[in-house]
Amino acid sequence: MSGRLIYLMGPSGSGKDSLLNAARERLAERGCLIARRVITRSAEAVGEDAIGVSPAEFDQQEAAGAFALSWRANGLAYGIPRQIDDWLAAGQDVLVNGSRGYLLKARERYPELLAILLQVDEAALRQRLHARGRESAEQIEARLARSRELQLPSASVAGDSDEGESQYLLNNSGPLDQTVTQLLQLLSDARACA
Ligand SMILES: Nc1ncnc2c1ncn2[C@@H]1O[C@H](COP(=O)(O)OP(=O)(O)O)[C@@H](O)[C@H]1O
Numbered sequence: 621m622s623g624r625l626i627y628l629m630g631p632s633g634s635g636k637d638s639l640l641n642a643a644r645e646r647l648a649e650r651g652c653l654i655a656r657r658v659i660t661r662s663a664e665a666v667g668e669d670a671i672g673v674s675p676a677e678f679d680q681q682e683a684a685g686a687f688a689l690s691w692r693a694n695g696l697a698y699g700i701p702r703q704i705d706d707w708l709a710a711g712q713d714v715l716v717n718g719s720r721g722y723l724l725k726a727r728e729r730y731p732e733l734l735a736i737l738l739q740v741d742e743a744a745l746r747q748r749l750h751a752r753g754r755e756s757a758e759q760i761e762a763r764l765a766r767s768r769e770l771q772l773p774s775a776s777v778a779g780d781s782d783e784g785e786s787q788y789l790l791n792n793s794g795p796l797d798q799t800v801t802q803l804l805q806l807l808s809d810a811r812a813c814a
């Protein structure tokens with residue numbers, strides 16, 4: 621039996637890490653594991669349950685086949701450890717914090733993946749990114765510009781008509797608790813983490 625990959629994506633600041641942290645225990649109770657990412661972010665700035673490495677270390681690990689998925693964005697490199705393939709093979713569902721820009725590639729490797737797009741309007745995103753204080757004002761504007769570009773009809777990301785029912789929208793404009801409840805409901809509807 622093989623598990624299903626759940627691919628959570630959304631603009632920087634939309635609340636992916638917050639949602640995963642808030643839902644972690646309840647997801648674990650349902651047998652759903654959350655992959656820990658490897659990111660070329662300094663240890664202090666990692667700010668999530670991720671492993672910070674240097675760009676050289678990242679390239680080395682990537683070349684050695686350490687990642688099931690890896691991508692570059694926002695001047696950083698992100699990797700999802702190969703270990704998720706063992707979990708999936710053992711029948712466990714696995715949730716990853718993914719990238720909208722990398723969705724099609726991820727689908728090539730995991731055709732059955734369940735994509736979830738977390739959404740928040742731009743004014744709230746800007747406000748949340750500033751409040752988080754991890755990036756400079758310039759970096760924040762670059763992330764907002766990337767989000768606008770990825771929303772264009774020409775962008776090969778979420779929203780393509782052939783994505784079918786394996787893609788869900790999840791709004792995080794309200795309280796986080798509400799989004800956690802909606803995530804769990806959505807997973808039940810999709811018969812994931814059942
Ligand atoms: N539902 C919410 N309401 C208010 N603030 C939120 C909500 N979800 C997340 N945040 C805040 O928004 C900021 C960005 O969230 P984060 O989880 O880091 O986003 P992402 O991982 O998608 O970049 C954080 O400071 C977080 O505390």
Ligand SMILES: O=P(O)(O)OC[C@H]1O[C@H](OP(=O)(O)OP(=O)(O)O)[C@H](O)[C@@H]1O
Nearest residue numbers: 630632633637693698718719720721722
């Ligand atoms: O293609 P995109 O959808 O724009 O995604 C690109 C990357 O940006 C986000 O990471 P970020 O560094 O903002 O950290 P985050 O996970 O805290 O959002 C996201 O998690 C992706 O790794």
